[in-house]
Amino acid sequence: MSEFPYERLRRFPDVEASNLQAHDATDLLLVDRGLDLAADRGLTGAEIVVIGDGYGAITLALMDAGMAGLRVHQDLATGRRALAHNAAALGLVRTPDGDGVSAEAEPGRAASHPESGTRFVPHELDAELLTGARLVLLQLPKALAELEEIADAVARWAADDVVLVAGGRVKHMTLAQNDVLTRSFARVQAQRAERKSRLIIADGPRDVPETPPFPVRETHVLTAFAEPVEVTLAAHGGAFAGARIDIGTRVLLDVLDRVPSAGVVLDLGCGTGALAAVYALTHPDARVIATDRSAAAVASARATMAADGIADRVQVTHDDAGSELPDASADVVLLNPPFHLGTSVHTAAATRLFEAAARLLAPGGELWTVYNSALAYKGELTRLIGPTEQVHRTAKFTVTRSIRA
Known part of the structure; x- marks a missing residue:
């Protein structure tokens, strides 16, 4: 051999x-x-x-x-x-x-x-x-x-x-x-x-329990809206942050009520689907798409939508950076990009998603991004998407809004 x-x-x-x-x-x-x-x-x-x-x-x-x-x-x-x-x-x-x-x-x-x-x-x-x-x-x-x-x-x-x-x-x-x-x-x-x-x-x-241990579920009450929003997240074992809301996603959720109403909204790199689910719950007329390259994340997001009674209103797809979605097909993209590739710290993963958002956004569409403030992505977002402004900042995270030129 x-x-x-x-x-x-x-x-x-x-x-x-x-x-x-x-x-x-x-x-x-x-x-x-x-x-x-x-x-x-x-x-x-x-x-x-x-x-x-x-x-x-x-x-x-x-x-x-x-x-x-x-x-x-x-x-x-x-x-x-x-x-x-x-x-x-x-x-x-x-x-x-x-x-x-x-x-x-x-x-x-x-x-x-x-x-x-x-x-x-x-x-x-x-x-x-x-x-x-x-x-x-x-x-x-x-x-x-x-x-x-x-x-x-x-x-x-x-x-x-x-x-x-x-x-x-x-x-x-x-x-x-x-x-x-x-x-x-x-x-x-x-x-x-x-x-x-x-x-x-x-x-x-060994003998296993009758019911598989995953997905796990956790219900969260979000108070950063005019009326509290209750969302249940489901998570398989490979989903980032499990059924919790990770800190970056929570910072973006805190300003999600400022994101405009739109016809088509894309949660790019959706994880367990928190952003997609909350947007769908607060904008019942919007078409919401959630996509992730992780099969565990996709299975989790689908279970999340089912748990929140919105499976018929949110399309969840397993894809690489939205590659199977048409150009200029989204009015709003929501994004909490990763900064790890496996066990390596590498910002190229975020860059690929920024480039994907540039392709997927219709002219005048908006990208709402949250990222660790130390990564200073604003210049890159301006170059790849268009005019970018800071919307919110905490001790660790920054939320920006970029307009597709």
């Missing part, structure tokens, strides 16, 4: 930079241990599940080694598209005309190669992903709540003899992760660190 060309993998269409890589040592450890366990257990791919594969390094290396029918769950839309692009670039999957250019594989639809059949099938984090699985390879998530939801899902739906191999960079790993895994598995054993990464092996799935 030839050495897999990890160096050829790209992050595209995600942010690419010299300090951002498309694979790490943990991917290599997971592949090596996964192939060893697959050989020991006679697995050829269909009983193997890969979760959290950032840009396809794990999935594609397994495919290159001959595994077929892999089931894959990636949270980010950018990761799903990168996996498809990388698979096509390496010739591991092809479109029916054989041109080597692969569109993003949708959940439940197999990505195939005409000579070797089904190679991998994308799924959401659900029973279809895990039923009958005997080996699960997991890149450890940052949030303990996300790990809890994944561990519960594996214990809930996978085969009784399933082995979960979870890996991460040592500097980001904690004993609390072992504790979380112990709630769902009888045996949890950390392995010796290699190349600054470490694997944790878990097996012996």
Whole structure:
């Protein structure tokens, strides 16, 4: 078997930079241990599940080694598209005309190669992903709540003899992760660190509660409006801030009553959907769209809209920076941009969303943005969107209003 060309993998269409890589040592450890366990257990791919594969390094290396029918769950839309692009670039999957250019594989639809059949099938984090699985390879998530939801899902739906191999960079790993895994598995054993990464092996799935632990829900009463607004937020494990209202979103909510009434309002990078839900509750005639690149966020936002009785009035989509929405289609964009890419601090994530807002806003439309004041985005917003003014400022956060030129 030839050495897999990890160096050829790209992050595209995600942010690419010299300090951002498309694979790490943990991917290599997971592949090596996964192939060893697959050989020991006679697995050829269909009983193997890969979760959290950032840009396809794990999935594609397994495919290159001959595994077929892999089931894959990636949270980010950018990761799903990168996996498809990388698979096509390496010739591991092809479109029916054989041109080597692969569109993003949708959940439940197999990505195939005409000579070797089904190679991998994308799924959401659900029973279809895990039923009958005997080996699960997991890149450890940052949030303990996300790990809890994944561990519960594996214990809930996978085969009784399933082995979960979870890996991460040592500097980001904690004993609390072992504790979380112990709630769902009888045996949890950390392995010796290699190349600054470490694997944790878990097996012996425990009995699970009848009802899955996620999404969680929390009701908030907002008093910054003429009349108090009650909103219930729902959150899956991978949703930022859970069912709480993070401090940046709360600062923008404090001035949301100043945002004009509009025909089409877009919550860009919606998270659990707090901004979209509150705007819809206070503007019943508006068409509201909420979009996020995280599948956990999208599932959370949909659950939020259902909890607040507005699912029929708010469209929630899983997309990369609103890429599937038409140009100049929004009158107002609401945005609380992230400043992290995975475990790296990187402002390029916000820049991509500013650029997306510039494309999506109709002329004269408004972008309302909240950001950490230290990041000083006003100049960039003026350049990319148009005239920008400060609307509100706290000790840590700034809210600006930009008019699309």
